[in-house]
Amino acid sequence: MASISGISSSYYALKLRNRSRNRNHSPALTNPFRNGPELAAFPNRPKLGSDRPLSLVSVAREVSPVTNDGAAAASPAAKVIKKQALEKDPAELWKRYVEWLYQHKEIGMYLDVSRVGFTDEFVAEMEPRFQAAFKAMEELENGAIANPDEGRMVGHYWLRDSNRAPTTFLKSQIDNTLDAICNFADDVLTGKIKPPSSPEGRFTQILSVGIGGSALGPQFVAEALAPDNPLLKIRFVDNTDPAGIDHQIAQLGPELASTLVIVISKSGGTPETRNGLLEVQKAFREAGLDFPKQGVAITQENSLLDNTARIEGWLARFPMFDWVGGRTSEMSAVGLLPAALQGIDIREMLAGAALMDEANRTTVLRNNPAALLALCWYWATDGVGSKDMVILPYKDSLLLFSRYLQQLVMESLGKEFDLNGNRVNQGISVYGNKGSTDQHAYIQQLREGVHNFFVTFIEVLRDRPPGHDWELEPGVTCGDYLFGMLQGTRAALYANERESITVTVQEVTPRSVGALIALYERAVGIYASLVNINAYHQPGVEAGKKAAGEVLALQKRVLAVLNEASCKQPVEPLTLEEVADRCHAPEDIEMIYKIIAHMAANDRALIAEGSCGSPRSFKVFLGECNIDELYA
Numbered sequence: 001m002a003s004i005s006g007i008s009s010s011y012y013a014l015k016l017r018n019r020s021r022n023r024n025h026s027p028a029l030t031n032p033f034r035n036g037p038e039l040a041a042f043p044n045r046p047k048l049g050s051d052r053p054l055s056l057v058s059v060a061r062e063v064s065p066v067t068n069d070g071a072a073a074a075s076p077a078a079k080v081i082k083k084q085a086l087e088k089d090p091a092e093l094w095k096r097y098v099e100w101l102y103q104h105k106e107i108g109m110y111l112d113v114s115r116v117g118f119t120d121e122f123v124a125e126m127e128p129r130f131q132a133a134f135k136a137m138e139e140l141e142n143g144a145i146a147n148p149d150e151g152r153m154v155g156h157y158w159l160r161d162s163n164r165a166p167t168t169f170l171k172s173q174i175d176n177t178l179d180a181i182c183n184f185a186d187d188v189l190t191g192k193i194k195p196p197s198s199p200e201g202r203f204t205q206i207l208s209v210g211i212g213g214s215a216l217g218p219q220f221v222a223e224a225l226a227p228d229n230p231l232l233k234i235r236f237v238d239n240t241d242p243a244g245i246d247h248q249i250a251q252l253g254p255e256l257a258s259t260l261v262i263v264i265s266k267s268g269g270t271p272e273t274r275n276g277l278l279e280v281q282k283a284f285r286e287a288g289l290d291f292p293k294q295g296v297a298i299t300q301e302n303s304l305l306d307n308t309a310r311i312e313g314w315l316a317r318f319p320m321f322d323w324v325g326g327r328t329s330e331m332s333a334v335g336l337l338p339a340a341l342q343g344i345d346i347r348e349m350l351a352g353a354a355l356m357d358e359a360n361r362t363t364v365l366r367n368n369p370a371a372l373l374a375l376c377w378y379w380a381t382d383g384v385g386s387k388d389m390v391i392l393p394y395k396d397s398l399l400l401f402s403r404y405l406q407q408l409v410m411e412s413l414g415k416e417f418d419l420n421g422n423r424v425n426q427g428i429s430v431y432g433n434k435g436s437t438d439q440h441a442y443i444q445q446l447r448e449g450v451h452n453f454f455v456t457f458i459e460v461l462r463d464r465p466p467g468h469d470w471e472l473e474p475g476v477t478c479g480d481y482l483f484g485m486l487q488g489t490r491a492a493l494y495a496n497e498r499e500s501i502t503v504t505v506q507e508v509t510p511r512s513v514g515a516l517i518a519l520y521e522r523a524v525g526i527y528a529s530l531v532n533i534n535a536y537h538q539p540g541v542e543a544g545k546k547a548a549g550e551v552l553a554l555q556k557r558v559l560a561v562l563n564e565a566s567c568k569q570p571v572e573p574l575t576l577e578e579v580a581d582r583c584h585a586p587e588d589i590e591m592i593y594k595i596i597a598h599m600a601a602n603d604r605a606l607i608a609e610g611s612c613g614s615p616r617s618f619k620v621f622l623g624e625c626n627i628d629e630l631y632a
């Protein structure tokens with residue numbers, strides 16, 4: 001053992017004695033997925049305009065959306081939208097309500113935009129731009145390259161009506177995948193496909209590993225539609241938080257043996273998902289279980305994940321298509337397989353989405369629910385995201401709708417540049433939770449505080465399944481209270497000039513949930529056309545991924561430097577400055593400090609002198625010397 005000089009803590013000395021010479025890693029597998037996904041490079045972005053930050057007003061002035069003939073032109077976004085006090089006369093309001101109310105009978109859905117104050121003049125002014133958006137949507141549905149930066153078609157609408165796919169090959173891919181999903185789910189649910197070593201003799205749990213669009217849809221749908229006691233209960237690993245992953249695995253306990261693990265990643269190389277998989281595989285090894293017999297992959301053909309699953313002989317693989325984006329993938333295998341395994345009627349979800357898509361194909365603005373939503377968003381946010389979208393479903397099962405929409409709206413609309421290369425810094429912020437719960441949290445501010453939002457209420461008419469209701473006081477049920485809370489809040493907000501949209505569904509069913517998803521997917525697409533941005537790429541996310549990759553690369557250099565110093569006799573504890581110098585990265589000293597503090601908190605680096613709270617004074621070394629790494 002190396003002798004140590006100047007070490008003040010016997011605790012650390014004790015730890016040092018107890019450590020092995022080399023770190024014990026879990027056994028390496030021949031797993032191409034474990035070797036680390038490439039963190040994608042930050043794509044070159046056009047250098048346009050100045051880099052100065054723009055105020056909202058100047059953004060509004062600099063926005064140059066297209067007209068219906070495609071030319072950049074002055075538009076309602078380029079002017080300040082003239083707002084007037086909201087209509088308060090009850091008779092006029094009722095007239096406006098009736099005049100603008102949208103209803104879809106087959107879906108059992110209503111859309112009320114009467115509490116958004118757009119004027120007839122505004123609607124008329126927007127009309128040509130809506131016609132341009134409808135045309136762009138038609139071209140998208142016909143297979144145009146609607147995601148120009150990535151050179152991709154955008155085909156999520158074909159998933160619920162495969163006859164619309166632009167080629168017979170794509171149609172058969174969609175149909176075959178749907179059949180394969182239904183057959184696999186049936187076989188699992190009936191016990192024809194079973195886990196190799198479970199005493200139950202059938203799968204009882206699903207562990208879904210994925211993030212972003214590969215998690216949010218399945219999470220929302222599970223919360224909304226899974227039966228109270230499904231044959232297979234679903235859990236999610238949607239982060240690279242080790243404690244969170246441990247929690248899910250601990251909760252599975254012995255049922256890990258009857259857990260179907262579905263790993264979902266369109267790219268097949270997302271770091272968090274890879275880490276989740278490796279952690280779950282480790283748990284399987286430790287439990288003596290054969291992971292491939294319980295593993296399912298949903299990913300693009302030939303991705304890292306796909307190759308891993310193929311080489312290791314996983315139970316099943318389902319395709320994710322190049323032309324479906326993560327945030328619009330709920331009706332692909334990503335959303336359909338987990339839903340089907342929970343006993344949710346996925347063909348009804350698809351039917352609801354298809355009905356909604358059809359309704360959204362009309363070019364008559366007031367009959368087109370997605371266009372009506374986009375109109376309200378544009379009016380409320382001045383076409384520049386000046387107000388936030390607060391989503392308030394008054395139904396517990398729709399709790400995750402706002403989280404789901406957060407990605408759909410913000411990843412789609414939050415863009416620095418428009419399609420003409422102008423810096424526009426577009427987007428609409430989305431947040432929300434559920435009513436009436438939030439009336440006891442943030443409605444106070446919405447009613448009386450800063451006026452920087454508009455609300456979307458999601459109302460569900462059916463309180464409970466038929467035959468279960470009862471009056472908890474004469475003439476009043478529990479659901480009547482929920483109804484009253486929604487209506488009261490809507491009225492109270494409006495009285496204080498706070499605008500709101502109300503989307504009403506008859507019941508939370510696979511059909512209405514499919515329709516809700518389709519409604520918002522289309523509204524986002526139309527709105528993106530109105531503000532002339534690409535809704536289907538996400539260049540900004542790459543910046544964070546690249547920066548994370550750089551931090552991990554720096555950590556490796558820090559470890560190498562500390563290892564070298566820790567292998568000396570006696571061990572040479574280093575100051576932060578010394579570590580930074582030896583890493584040839586004096587400019588990264590703050591990040592190096594954070595790396596060391598994180599490693600120290602996890603017993604992977606030892607503080608010889610001082611404490612992490614006084615970065616200038618502490619000295620650090622590793623608890624062990626890794627000779628192999630030193631001479632590698």
Ligand SMILES: O=P(O)(O)OC[C@H]1O[C@](O)(CO)[C@@H](O)[C@@H]1O
Nearest residue numbers: 212213214265266267270326541
């Ligand atoms: O399905 P993947 O490729 O693992 O990506 C997960 C998520 O990551 C993102 O690319 C953003 O980082 C999302 O668009 C996507 O839904």
